[in-house]
Amino acid sequence: MAVDHVGEVGEVGEAEVTVGVESAAVAAVRSYPVAPGHRLNVRSGPGTNYIIVRTLPLGAKVPISCQRPGTTVTGPYGTSNIWDNIGNGEYVSDAYVLTGSDGYVAPRCG
Template sequence: MSVDRAQAAANTTATNTYVTAPGVTVNVRSGPGTSFSVVRSLPGGSHVTIRCQTTGTTVTGPYGTSKIWDCIGNGQYVSDTYVHTGSDGFVASRCS
């Protein structure tokens, strides 16, 4: 496999993996909103894989203001405003 193909394969595998805002502890909640309980916290600069995205409580964070929430695990959601996706919109499929 050439270097270009290897890099392309690595990029495809990591497509939905992003980094949280540096220097900020990110609350992981049981649902897409600030009224849901905190199930754990992530240190700033953590890598997260976005399984799907949905809308919920509007939050202002290091990356703007949004109502988009990222599902990073079963019953685990973080506000998209704490995840550096490079987009103000959806970057993954919608949660069903």
């Protein structure tokens, strides 16, 4: 069982941080909050075997442009093999993103 987060901290404040690529093409992409108290690793591909390219701050929201299957991860929102593409070559485990669904909420990545 893999866990893909950096650490847990107490209550998250009201501030909201949006991360990802911003352009007219992304404007229609919906953003979702990362689980409170978690700084989430962003990886270069859909799995824990891919390199960490950055870490999201507490209170982050992520734009999900597409999703694909990958390594199964257990997080605050259950166990999932769905990985969310949040930018060019940037993926996070859906188990740490509050999408309101256990399934896909965006198109599959091509």
